Amino acid sequence: MTENSPLLTLVTGMAHSGTTLLSQLILANSGRVNAGFEGGVLLSRESPRKFYTVSPFYEWFLAKKEAGHWGMKAQELAYACDTDDWETFYRRVMEKCALMQGKEFILDKTPRYIFHLEEVLGKMPGVPLFITVKPLDLLYFSYKKRGVLPEAFRLRLLKAAGSYQAVKDHPMVRLIHHSRLCLQPSDTLSEIFELLNLSPPASWELSISRELQPLHKAYRIEEDRKRANSHFTDEDLAFLAEMTPAYNLLWDIPGT
Secondary structure: OOOOOOEEEEEEEOOOOOHHHHHHHHHHOOOOEEOOOOOOHHHOOOOHHHHHHOOOHHHHHHOOHHHOOOOOOHHHHHHHHOOOOHHHHHHHHHHHOHHHOOOOEEEEEOHHHHHOHHHHHHHOOOOOEEEEEOOHHHHHHHHHHOOOOHHHHHHHHHHHHHHHHOOOOOOOEEEEEHHHHHHOHHHHHHHHHHHOOOOOOOOOOOOOOHHHOOOOOOOOHHHHHHHHHOOOOHHHHHHHHHHHHHHHHHOOOOOO
16 A cells, blocks of 8 residues: 555455455455445545545435445535545544544455456556456356346456456456455465455454354365256356356466
8 A cells, every 4th residue: 555545555356256255354354444334435526526426325325324335424524535645435434434443454345346457456556456256157157146147247357358358467356266266265365464464363253243154163165066066057058168168367377
């Protein structure tokens, strides 16, 4: 991160790829950082002054913190947005948001940033940006369960791929593979904390919530994949066979 920046890191990735898991692990293991559910201010085209046009993220800053959001008052958020400088926005959120009391840094987790990486990095160029990456079959299953059709899923993949291609060599960009985070959480978190200049805890807190499993010793990714494949049609399998090689190559999936 830039020196004295209130923004510790950005976390993005395709929705359901592990962005919440990664974010919650960072928050649970460092008492210096906090965040609401999602940020989204860097989607504002011109400056923080236009953040009110970015829905639902602006509304989430005003939603109750008890529901996992930021819990800011309207006048507090208006003050934070009254600037043309992105870092000043985050600094004012630190100043006014009750959620940030006693904290030193903000984490901005926003999956939608994955489609606008060059623009996002241009606004906060010195801040580490983590992109979570899930095996394609498991990611597709997450979308299929929610009723997303293959062609709509393909379009999102292609948009994310084009966005990543433009920044893949940027020094602040790091891929975090969901499989490794689940299977080797301590090693993965150690590397992340070192990059963020955070002191690691004496022991890693890995029991985040029931919804954010599978971080447990008995986890087997093969079982997850077998369960997902049992729900796939022949058309799904053909789609995955077509898309997987290029996906694995682009996102540096191990074993390709």
